[in-house]
Amino acid sequence: MTAPLIELRDVSKSFGGVRALAGVSLAIGRGEIHCLAGENGSGKSTLIKIIAGVHRPDEGTLRIDGDEVTTLDPITAIGHGVQVIYQDFSLFPALTVAENLALPSEVQARRRLVSWSGVRKRARAALARLGVAIDLAATVETLTTAERQLVAIARALISAPRLLIMDEPTTALTGREVARLFAIVRDIQAQGIAVLFVSHKMREMLDISERITVLRNGAVVAEGAADGFDEATLTRAMTGQDFAAQSYRWTRQDARPARLELRGLAVPGVLAPIDAAFHAGEIIGITGLLGSGRTDLALTLFGMRPEYQGEIRIDGTPVALRSVAAAIAAGLAYVPEDRLTEGLFLTQSIHRNLLATSYAAMTRHLLIDFARAHADADADAMMEQMRITTRNGDLPVVALSGGNQQRVLIGRWLMGMARVLILNGPTVGVDIGSKADIHARIRERAREGDLAVLLISDDLPEIIQTCNRVLVMHRGRLVEECDTAALTDTGMAEKLKALS
Amino acid sequence: MSFLSLRRSETVIALVLIAAMVLIGLINPAFWSLSNLFSLARSNVIVGLMALGVLMVMISGGIDVSFPAFAVAAMYLTIRAMLAWDWHGVIGPFALATAIGFALGLVNAFFVSRLRMIPLIVTLGTAAAVRGGLLGLVGTSQINIDRMPQALIDFGNTTLITRAGPGGTHFGLSAMIVVYLLAALLVHFFLTHTLLGRGVYALGSAAEAARRVGFNPTVIVFAVYGLAGALAGFAGLLHGSMIWLANPRDFVGVELDVIAAVVLGGASIFGGRGSVLGTLLGVFMLVMVSNSLILMHIATTWQRIVVGGIIIIATTATALRDRRQIV
Numbered sequence: 024m025t026a027p028l029i030e031l032r033d034v035s036k037s038f039g040g041v042r043a044l045a046g047v048s049l050a051i052g053r054g055e056i057h058c059l060a061g062e063n064g065s066g067k068s069t070l071i072k073i074i075a076g077v078h079r080p081d082e083g084t085l086r087i088d089g090d091e092v093t094t095l096d097p098i099t100a101i102g103h104g105v106q107v108i109y110q111d112f113s114l115f116p117a118l119t120v121a122e123n124l125a126l127p128s129e130v131q132a133r134r135r136l137v138s139w140s141g142v143r144k145r146a147r148a149a150l151a152r153l154g155v156a157i158d159l160a161a162t163v164e165t166l167t168t169a170e171r172q173l174v175a176i177a178r179a180l181i182s183a184p185r186l187l188i189m190d191e192p193t194t195a196l197t198g199r200e201v202a203r204l205f206a207i208v209r210d211i212q213a214q215g216i217a218v219l220f221v222s223h224k225m226r227e228m229l230d231i232s233e234r235i236t237v238l239r240n241g242a243v244v245a246e247g248a249a250d251g252f253d254e255a256t257l258t259r260a261m262t263g264q265d266f267a268a269q270s271y272r273w274t275r276q277d278a279r280p281a282r283l284e285l286r287g288l289a290v291p292g293v294l295a296p297i298d299a300a301f302h303a304g305e306i307i308g309i310t311g312l313l314g315s316g317r318t319d320l321a322l323t324l325f326g327m328r329p330e331y332q333g334e335i336r337i338d339g340t341p342v343a344l345r346s347v348a349a350a351i352a353a354g355l356a357y358v359p360e361d362r363l364t365e366g367l368f369l370t371q372s373i374h375r376n377l378l379a380t381s382y383a384a385m386t387r388h389l390l391i392d393f394a395r396a397h398a399d400a401d402a403d404a405m406m407e408q409m410r411i412t413t414r415n416g417d418l419p420v421v422a423l424s425g426g427n428q429q430r431v432l433i434g435r436w437l438m439g440m441a442r443v444l445i446l447n448g449p450t451v452g453v454d455i456g457s458k459a460d461i462h463a464r465i466r467e468r469a470r471e472g473d474l475a476v477l478l479i480s481d482d483l484p485e486i487i488q489t490c491n492r493v494l495v496m497h498r499g500r501l502v503e504e505c506d507t508a509a510l511t512d513t514g515m516a517e518k519l520k521a522l523s
Numbered sequence: 524m525s526f527l528s529l530r531r532s533e534t535v536i537a538l539v540l541i542a543a544m545v546l547i548g549l550i551n552p553a554f555w556s557l558s559n560l561f562s563l564a565r566s567n568v569i570v571g572l573m574a575l576g577v578l579m580v581m582i583s584g585g586i587d588v589s590f591p592a593f594a595v596a597a598m599y600l601t602i603r604a605m606l607a608w609d610w611h612g613v614i615g616p617f618a619l620a621t622a623i624g625f626a627l628g629l630v631n632a633f634f635v636s637r638l639r640m641i642p643l644i645v646t647l648g649t650a651a652a653v654r655g656g657l658l659g660l661v662g663t664s665q666i667n668i669d670r671m672p673q674a675l676i677d678f679g680n681t682t683l684i685t686r687a688g689p690g691g692t693h694f695g696l697s698a699m700i701v702v703y704l705l706a707a708l709l710v711h712f713f714l715t716h717t718l719l720g721r722g723v724y725a726l727g728s729a730a731e732a733a734r735r736v737g738f739n740p741t742v743i744v745f746a747v748y749g750l751a752g753a754l755a756g757f758a759g760l761l762h763g764s765m766i767w768l769a770n771p772r773d774f775v776g777v778e779l780d781v782i783a784a785v786v787l788g789g790a791s792i793f794g795g796r797g798s799v800l801g802t803l804l805g806v807f808m809l810v811m812v813s814n815s816l817i818l819m820h821i822a823t824t825w826q827r828i829v830v831g832g833i834i835i836i837a838t839t840a841t842a843l844r845d846r847r848q849i850v
Contacts, residue, residue: 097737101737111731129721137715137720137721
């Protein structure tokens with residue numbers, strides 16, 4: 024048996040005292056499609072960067088073709104035939120497709136002068152090899168994400184690699200583009216090139232790979248042929264937990280008026296009159312197809328549709344939610360869908376992000392009184408409650424993983440003493456483990472924090488597991504309302520399909 | 524990509540330029556007089572040489588406001604050295620001025636690249652330090668025509684064509700325009716035909732990607748700031764020889780004109796974009812507009828307003844262009 028193309032043995036790596044990889048072993052055979060699975064922060068990126076020569080392992084050995092390699096830097100890694108396609112593709116947006124394709128090989132050949140006819144010739148050949156047609160003279164910034172990815176793949180193939188590492192290649196692709204990508208990956212494999220496919224999407228991994236290695240907390244927790252895995256075993260390996268489908272239960276225990284009551288709430292042309300009541304402690308799912316009006320309902324409640332008609336009552340008292348400020352004052356909190364652009368101050372610290380809506384309450388005579396408000400202690404307590412993985416509240420939010428960022432955003436509104444929390448797609452782009460934990464936090468807060476939670480989502484299993492009740496909206500009207508206890512994923516999907 | 528495509532910024536600038544020339548010519552036909560055109564060409568030289576340097580820095584994703592200070596330092600130090608050592612000739616002094624500018628440019632590069640500081644702040648700082656150092660350590664006295672080295676004056680006075688003007692005077696097309704165009708050709712070759720030049724675009728377009736591809740960002744940063752300094756040093760001495768005067772307080776506020784010209788020429792303030800042809804057109808446009816205010820019977824005090832306006836409009840236009848293409 025010949026030695027594997029690349030073999031790592033007992034590789035460890037720490038960054039400033041944080042252990043990213045602990046004794047990881049991994050072997051990639053020639054021409055094999057190997058999947059590296061793991062959640063965000065499991066050490067996948069570190070492992071890729073070790074193979075690519077960006078990081079040097081603290082301990083352990085790296086063998087290529089059976090020979091131990093002790094000094095690996097990016098250039099020698101490329102020399103050994105390792106090519107990485109990073110998530111951002113590492114392309115030059117302002118340069119043409121032709122130059123993007125040819126530039127790396129020109130640099131590696133240590134040329135001094137550029138031959139433009141050679142650039143175009145090589146670029147044309149590279150695209151022909153993939154069998155795709157993209158205008159060579161177009162600048163990369165004018166391409167779609169899928170086209171950019173093809174350029175990145177074509178570029179990697181120019182240097183005749185033996186191992187192509189693709190970091191989360193499907194993140195920004197549509198279903199059809201993913202299928203096309205997979206056909207290309209298989210084609211690459213047919214040329215004898217091994218592919219290391221890094222992902223956390225289970226269906227894709229099972230679909231494309233021959234072998235799977237699962238990382239968790241910097242260690243290999245499962246490894247084997249892809250046929251030996253199914254979604255359940257992969258999930259268990261990636262998260263270390265079983266996620267039993269058990270939906271949220273809530274029963275009314277007192278005769279208090281509803282936390283939020285809508286009486287004929289309507290927005291002309293957008294929402295048909297809605298009557299509904301939500302109680303404290305409830306988690307109510309709101310779903311529907313695109314254009315169902317579910318986000319409009321959320322925005323209306325958050326004071327962003329001041330032209331609304333009808334009546335809104337909170338704890339039995341009518342309120343006028345004609346502005347965001349009025350909605351916040353009434354105890355409404357809204358966590359938008361796009362947390363990166365609409366919700367978080369990415370470069371600011373976790374503490375500041377958590378406290379962003381609390382400053383008004385802490386302010387007296389235009390000055391923020393931090394001491395009086397014990398702001399830091401409160402923020403620390405919220406970090407604990409939301410189980411944000413770091414204890415350092417001074418860290419910028421941008422340093423956190425997606426799941427943790429989302430917790431900061433939810434935590435911020437909980438600090439502001441919200442009475443109704445509206446979450447729009449709270450786990451979009453969050454990995455499974457984090458997702459389950461965010462769901463657990465939402466339930467806990469609903470129960471203990473005496474909150475009514477409205478959860479808007481496309482993710483039907485999420486709604487059925489997390490909510491006690493679900494509202495289905497369609498074209499601006501509330502078309503159905505039922506208890507989740509009586510529902511299954513498929514039953515729910517059928518209902519939605521029937522609408523379209 | 525067609526040469527005349529409206530998607531090329533150069534084509535757009537050229538069209539605007541032609542329109543502006545027609546307009547100015549209509550207001551005052553004296554614009555088209557040979558003497559005005561010659562003097563216009565001459566005014567392009569110094570701003571243009573400096574703009575070529577700034578263009579390279581801007582494509583790499585940086586900015587340089589220190590070059591006028593470097594130009595003054597190179598000019599004044601070189602002429603003082605020529606006087607002190609009774610040094611004649613042209614090539615030697617220009618080599619020295621260029622070297623002084625180059626060395627100062629490397630100081631910028633060191634702070635930007637090794638200490639990872641913001642280029643605007645670094646170059647503001649080096650500009651102030653160099654100007655202050657020059658006046659404090661070297662001298663504040665102006666060197667007038669009576670003491671200027673004759674070789675420099677002769678060189679700066681070289682003309683390609685001369686014509687007799689009214690009243691027995693002569694005017695000519697300065698040969699310095701050849702020096703300028705030659706420098707432009709060299710920079711164009713550097714940016715488009717050398718791998719280091721393409722590295723300048725790559726770094727300005729996506730720094731991390733440039734690193735991953737195997738470009739050495741340190742080398743690129745040293746090259747662009749060094750070359751910008753060298754061009755400024757050269758332009759400084761050339762300026763002195765063209766106006767027969769070495770004033771250690773010269774070139775104040777020139778950075779604005781030059782940056783305006785480069786941005787007008789389609790270079791992106793975000794880096795990664797820009798061309799020599801565009802810059803030549805941008806410089807011509809800026810110099811023409813500010814020189815023609817007099818021809819158009821507009822008070823010269825308006826000149827600064829025009830330059831400021833050009834910067835804002837051109838920057839906005841290129842920023843909008845870049846944003847549209849990114850989305």
